[in-house]
Amino acid sequence: MVHALRLYDTLSGEVRPFVPRVSPRVGLFVCGLTPYADAHIGHGRTAVIFDVVARALRRWGYHVFYVQNVTNVDDRLIARGQAEQRDPMELAEFHFQGWLRSMDQLDARAVNLYPFATDYIPEIIDQISALLRREFAYAVDGDVYYAVSKFPDYGRLSGQRVEALRPGAHVEVDPKKRAPEDFALWKSTKPGEPAWPSPWGPGRPGWHIEDTAITGRLLGDQYDIHGGGTDLKFPHHEAEIAQAEGASGKSPLVNYWMHAGMLTLRGEKMSKSLGNVVGLDATIRKYGPEVLRFFYLNAHYRSPLNFEEGKSLEEARESYATFSQPYRRLRDELLRGGLTRPGRELPPEVAKTATEMPVRLDEILSEDFQTREAIAAIFGWGRMIQEWSSKLTGLSGTALVTLGTPYRWAAEVLGLFPERGGGKAPTEFSSLVQIAIQARGRARARGDFAEGDRIRQALLEAGIVLEDQGSDTRWQWKREGGG
């Protein structure tokens, strides 16, 4: 089963049917981090977007090989390492481990391999050698540069004309270059910096070359999807095209370029240099991974998404609570009697709609990953369930499972409603809470509301929120973040 996905491709600027080179195989490469500092929630957005892309493709029958590189040697790492008196590669490893923990928390585990740049030095040297041989590159005093003028298509992805660029606008132009738009493939290193032997002398790879050396090795000269943030379109992705196509002589490098919109903070791009970063790990801890995932997926992946501290995630939390409420009710009901519990079945038309929902949701998502539309459709389903809510108690186990079909789709594809062990209290603890709840119940039953409220307050101070639902009292952990 292979699904009819339609996908926007930045290079052609249009939504096209997705056709892998060798179906059902799909090669997916996404530009990863330079882990010189803790990741922020902008990085998290891109990661979650491509996590959903990989989840959906796999659901639709594709065999996805998802590679996300790790730049563990570059100027910023070296600078930061010197400032902190740490080995830059060790610094990268340290922050990468933090990134992995965040990905684990977010249940973004679709990546098959995180190749480190420095593990691909032989491939990098091979590719630079090929570019020199084919005269796309030139060596000067231990450095090697790409001669952009040799590659006429340079600028096509971003629509830039080389003549219109303003070299030196942000970074000083290296005087060793023949043309200001040329970029470094290999940099000779200063003493004390990480260096590898090469035909041009000891040095380290330029920023762009690692990606194409890695993909050439792992995904071949040509592959299906390349993803990353829109900020990488130029120059990074232009450089990748120039390197890979120059070295291999094959075009195109990739069939679909996917670019994720920026997360902006009060209208500005979040970036370390602007100092307006909101940490990924801290945000996950404060609001929970589901709320953050929900926030990310509640916008189209290509749109910019504005983040406002103290507002955006509070709203997402409320919205997610409403979104997941019918699911939680179904789950709570199912816990009473389980799958085999007897009861009424659903009217045929409701059962039919429920079982057809995943098809509808797949269709929505397969039009260039409209996660927001899928979420809206599930909201609609939730309202339908709420109309049934009074009758839920009388439904059979199979009927409840059928009603939950769209939520299982959301769990599988969007990664919401994670079932993870970490949040569950041990049964011993739960039974202690139950004793307190029962004591409060007895106090309320004899009209001693002061005592009842005292118990409720004491539990609240211990981080436990009570909710009376009819004759029932349930509890849950209080969320941080002013909720």
Added chain:
RNA sequence: GCCAAGGUGGCAGAAUGGUUAAUGCGACGGACUGCAGAUCCGUUUCCUGGGGGUUCGAUUCCCUCCCUUGGCUCCA
């Protein structure tokens, strides 16, 4: 200056050449509750940046202007 993506209700954000422009948040009203919370129901009719054009019909397509964001060799 050049390139790219945008501008939709109080807010966040979808979609579409065609009856009431989705969904959520917020607000308001109601139900439930000892109270609170959570939840449910209802209301929120006059929302598509300005101007022109194409069309029977434009928010959608075209032109132009204004504005915002990203990029112009550090960036998810």
